[in-house]
Amino acid sequence: xxxxxxxxxxxxxxxxxxxxxxxxxxxxxxxxxxxxxxxxxxxxxxxxxxxxxxxxxxxxxxxxxxxxxxxxxxxxxxxxxxxxxxxxxxxxxxxxxxxxxxxxxxxxxxxxxxxxxxxxxxxxxxxxxxxxxxxxxxxxxxxxxxxxxxxxxxxxxxxxxxxxxxxxxxxxxxxxxxxxxxxxxxxxxxxxxxxxxxxxxxxxxxxxxxxxxxxxxxxxxxxxxxxxxxxxxxxxxxxxxxxxxxxxx
Ligand SMILES: Nc1ncnc2c1ncn2[C@@H]1O[C@H](COP(=O)(O)OP(=O)(O)OP(=O)(O)O)[C@@H](O)[C@H]1O
Ligand SMILES: [Mg+2]
Numbered sequence: 001x002x003x004x005x006x007x008x009x010x011x012x013x014x015x016x017x018x019x020x021x022x023x024x025x026x027x028x029x030x031x032x033x034x035x036x037x038x039x040x041x042x043x044x045x046x047x048x049x050x051x052x053x054x055x056x057x058x059x060x061x062x063x064x065x066x067x068x069x070x071x072x073x074x075x076x077x078x079x080x081x082x083x084x085x086x087x088x089x090x091x092x093x094x095x096x097x098x099x100x101x102x103x104x105x106x107x108x109x110x111x112x113x114x115x116x117x118x119x120x121x122x123x124x125x126x127x128x129x130x131x132x133x134x135x136x137x138x139x140x141x142x143x144x145x146x147x148x149x150x151x152x153x154x155x156x157x158x159x160x161x162x163x164x165x166x167x168x169x170x171x172x173x174x175x176x177x178x179x180x181x182x183x184x185x186x187x188x189x190x191x192x193x194x195x196x197x198x199x200x201x202x203x204x205x206x207x208x209x210x211x212x213x214x215x216x217x218x219x220x221x222x223x224x225x226x227x228x229x230x231x232x233x234x235x236x237x238x239x240x241x242x243x244x245x246x247x248x249x
Contacts, residue, residue, distance in 0.1 A: 002071055003033035004204050005057075005173060010066035010228075012052055026052050030066070030228040032206075036172070039195060039205040039218050044225035050208045051100070053225070054175045057206065058097045059087040070094065070173070092120050096171030098179045102162040104151045110136070110161050111146045117169035128168075135164040139190055155182040167194050174198060176207035180214050192217050 010030040016022045026049040034040055042050040055061040057068065059079070068079040070090075082090070091097070096117070105113070114132035119125065136146055139160040145153065150161045159182045166174065176195075180188045188211065195218045198205060209215045215222075 001035050003035050004071050005032075005034040005206075006067075006069050006071065006076075007032045007057075008067045010053075010056070010068065011064045012049065012056060012061065013064050027225065027228040030225075032223055034173070034204045034206060036202045036204050037199050038220040039199060039207055040221050040223055041215055041219040042206065042208050042225060043222045044229075048225045048229060050225060051177055054097070054177050054206065054208070058091070058095060058175055092117070092169075094171060095173045095175065096166050096169050097175045098162055098166035098177060100159075100177045100179075100181060102150060102158040102165075104149070104158070106151060107149055109147050110141070110150045110153075113150060113161055114164045114168055117165060121169075131168055132164065135168055136160075138194075139164055140187060156184065156187070159183060160187060163191060163194070167198065170198070170201065170203070172203055174203055174205045174207075176205060176209075178208050178210060180209060180211055188214055 008031050011025070011028045013023055013025040016024060030053070032040065042053060044050060052061060056063050057079075059082070063080055066080075069076040070079065071077075079090075102113075111129060111132050114136060115125075115128040118128040118131065133146065137143070141157060141160050141164075145157065150158050153161065159179065163179050166176070166179070180191050183191065192214060195205065195207075199218075205218075207218065209218070
């Protein structure tokens with residue numbers, strides 16, 4: 001089966017203007033492909049560039065170099081060359097994203113936050129509300145919270161609103177940045193179910209999960225990002241080697 005997403009030669013660095021223009025390379029020559037119905041899990045220690053990769057794929061960060069392509073039946077679309085308005089349609093119809101933290105808009109109720117991706121596509125309001133409420137109920141968010149803006153909700157409540165908003169659109173490609181980080185075991189199990197249902201309908205997913213249990217139950221493959229790190233200052237020093245050399249001295 002041909003992949004729906006391919007990434008080749010991806011490189012990304014940041015220039016830290018506050019630090020006199022210091023350049024930080026986060027990844028170099030990263031390649032991946034992703035097929036329908038599979039979940040590829042990004043692995044590696046904190047700071048290695050997992051979230052950065054998802055942000056590049058969602059168009060929040062520009063890639064430094066490389067080629068990112070989505071493959072449609074009538075041919076590939078190169079994401080590096082898209083104008084801003086094309087990203088709007090892509091996010092509405094193709095790429096869903098569950099960021100680690102909910103971006104709260106004041107005065108918009110939880111239910112409306114969750115329905116919004118469907119309304120943006122012109123879906124029926126009654127049907128959209130019903131689907132939002134069904135998801136919120138599955139995620140055990142108390143009904144009394146549905147009409148309130150989520151700004152004052154707990155971390156785990158906000159995360160569940162974010163998950164409902166991310167999954168409601170049934171996008172063919174889903175980017176998940178630690179969606180279970182603030183959840184208890186019961187709600188983690190619901191998210192695992194949602195991921196499995198998304199796989200069953202053919203969605204491709206790229207996810208970050210620190211929780212070993214969640215990872216084992218959703219991952220089809222792991223992509224360790226250590227392989228694509230190119231910052232000598234972060235290379236490990238082999239301490240045992242150092243001791244041996246001292247022994248000879
Ligand atoms: N906008 C930015 N400007 C400068 N540096 C950045 C920016 N975004 C990320 N970085 C740097 O890029 C590196 C990778 O960050 P990233 O958030 O992708 O890590 P991560 O693997 O997701 O880590 P964690 O597991 O802690 O979430 C870090 O060193 C970070 O400081
Ligand atoms: Mg991260």
